[in-house]
Every structure is written in C-alpha cells, then in structure tokens.
Amino acid sequence: MLTLYTFQGAHGLYDVSPFVTKAATWLRMAGIEFTAKPGNPRQAPKGKIPYIDHDGTILGDSSLIIEHCREAFKVDLDEGLTARDKALARAAQSMLEEHMYFNALVLRWGDPRGWAVMKPFVMELAGTLGVPGFLRGLVAEQIRKGPLKNAWFQGAGRHAYPEVEHTACAIADAVSELLGDNQYFLGERPRTIDATVWAFVNTVRVFPIDNSVRARIAGHKNLVDYCARMEERFGPKR
Ligand SMILES: N[C@@H](CCC(=O)N[C@@H](CS)C(=O)NCC(=O)O)C(=O)O
Known part of the structure; x- marks a missing residue:
C-alpha cells in the first residue's frame, strides 16, 4: 500500500505545492495506485512535503519517491531516451x-x-x-x-x-x-x-x-x- 503525504489543494490546483503535484502526477502517469493524506513537515523524514509510506518504508523528496517507485513497481517512463x-x-x-x-x-x-x-x-x-x-x-x-x-x-x-x-x-x-x-x-x-x-x-x-x-x-x-x-x-x- 502506498500513501502520499501532501499539503492541500486550493484555487483548482491539486495541491499548492508543486513538489506534491509532481509526485502525484508521476504516480498517475505510471499507473500506480496511491492514497493521498495530509502530511506534516514535522513528521516528514526530511522536514518537507511530499513524503510517502510504502508498506512501511517512509521516504521524503519527490525525486527520491519517483526513483523508489520506478524500482519498486518496475515502471520506466524514460525508456529509450538519449x-x-x-x-x-x-x-x-x-x-x-x-x-x-x-x-x-x-x-x-x-x-x-x-x-x-x-x-x-x-x-x-x-x-x-x-x-x-x-x-x-x-x-x-x-x-x-x-x-x-x-x-x-x-x-x-x-x-x-x-x-x-x-x-x-x-x-x-x-x-x-x-x-x-x-x-x-x-x-x-x-x-x-x-x-x-x-x-x-x-x-x-x-x-x-x-x-x-x-x-x-x-x-x-x-x-x-x-x-x-x-x-x-x-x-x-x-
Ligand atoms: N526537494 C524536495 C523539496 C520539497 C519542498 O520544498 N517542499 C516544501 C513545500 S513546496 C515544504 O515542505 N516546505 C516546508 C518547510 O520547508 O518547512 C522535493 O523534491 O520533494
């Protein structure tokens, strides 16, 4: 099970944080199911949002989250790039x-x-x-x-x-x-x-x-x- 910890949407945006939007968008692009929950920077491993809980693995940073999920779910959106x-x-x-x-x-x-x-x-x-x-x-x-x-x-x-x-x-x-x-x-x-x-x-x-x-x-x-x-x-x- 994958939980993405986020800030909050506003003004029609999925989230006011572009880093949260980046991570959530990549997960959608990769077809990976996740649940979004409000996060707390004080509980985040690097003091910043987004972070994830993937079957007990807690990980912060949108790029590290993407790298982790790419490996864990065997999805490569960048195959064949020069x-x-x-x-x-x-x-x-x-x-x-x-x-x-x-x-x-x-x-x-x-x-x-x-x-x-x-x-x-x-x-x-x-x-x-x-x-x-x-x-x-x-x-x-x-x-x-x-x-x-x-x-x-x-x-x-x-x-x-x-x-x-x-x-x-x-x-x-x-x-x-x-x-x-x-x-x-x-x-x-x-x-x-x-x-x-x-x-x-x-x-x-x-x-x-x-x-x-x-x-x-x-x-x-x-x-x-x-x-x-x-x-x-x-x-x-x-
Ligand atoms: N390099 C991080 C940056 C994340 C980041 O800067 N998040 C901001 C929100 S957009 C944050 O959590 N700020 C809270 C704080 O600095 O206390 C990533 O890619 O996830």
Whole structure:
C-alpha cells in the first residue's frame, strides 16, 4: 500500500505545492495506485512535503519517491531516451525546482500581491489545525517567516519583486522555447520530466496572483496547451 503525504489543494490546483503535484502526477502517469493524506513537515523524514509510506518504508523528496517507485513497481517512463534528452530533462528540472520555485516562493509569500492570496489560505489552514480565529492572522504571519527565510538563504529573497518577476518570466520563456511544438517536453511521449514541467508551470499559471509571470505564461500558447493536455491526461484528483 502506498500513501502520499501532501499539503492541500486550493484555487483548482491539486495541491499548492508543486513538489506534491509532481509526485502525484508521476504516480498517475505510471499507473500506480496511491492514497493521498495530509502530511506534516514535522513528521516528514526530511522536514518537507511530499513524503510517502510504502508498506512501511517512509521516504521524503519527490525525486527520491519517483526513483523508489520506478524500482519498486518496475515502471520506466524514460525508456529509450538519449543521453542528450536525459541531460535536457536534468537541466529543466534544476531550472524549475531550484530556481523557478524560489522565485515563485518570493512572489507568493513576500510580494504583497501574493501574500494577499496566501494569507487567507494559511489562516484557513491554521483554523483546521485548531488555531482560534483571533490568533490566525498572527499565526499566518509567523508561518510566513519560514518560506521567506528559505528564499533569503537561497538568494531569490534578496531581490526586488520586479527583479524576481523578470527572472521568473525568463524561465517561463525558456521552458516555452524548449517545449516548442512538442506534445510533451521531450517529444511525443510523456516522460518523467513532464511531471515536473507541468507541476511547476501550471502551479504558477493557475495560482491567482496578478503578476507578470502569470501573464507571461498565459501568453505562451504552447505552454497553455501543454498544461491543458497534461491536466486532461494525468492531472491527479483528490
Ligand atoms: N526537494 C524536495 C523539496 C520539497 C519542498 O520544498 N517542499 C516544501 C513545500 S513546496 C515544504 O515542505 N516546505 C516546508 C518547510 O520547508 O518547512 C522535493 O523534491 O520533494
């Protein structure tokens, strides 16, 4: 039995965390049945979500989860890829997970336009954890410090918001260029990298923050069509 520990959906997204969406999408792509349950970073093996419990094996990190499941369930979505395609997938993964992610973090948790959307969500989450109404605003501000600290140490958090948007737009342009006319990121077949590309692009595309990054993605027809294609075929459901 496989349990995926997640955050929570919002605004039509399967999960507000692109890493959770990536893992859940890959499991769907691989045809592996799983149950999704709310996770707790304090109980996660690496202090982060997602993590899994697979017949008693507890494992954190979306990429390690995918590697584990690939072996355990004998599914290889990347069969026959060239070394160059694998390298391209690795580059795209790093660009989205280690760079775009932190820019999106700043635009969600730091930029007032993002925080206006995030704060009610975090307050509601605090409510589900039993925090009384009058304290939820304070608790949300406290929780906000965590992601902002992470973004500060990574570096994105030290830039002005327009600079962060500029970088995130450049990444969106790069993904669009690399996708080109392909149906999926590396061609006509969905591969592991599509779980990452779709999760990160679609999360920024859908999360309702009024900034230039969303507008930039919306202006790339190939990205919009790709997101719709992935959603229809592999979008995980709660
Ligand atoms: N490399 C990890 C990153 C996971 C990650 O950053 N998760 C965030 C949510 S998007 C998290 O759990 N943050 C909680 C925290 O840092 O306390 C993966 O691929 O799963």
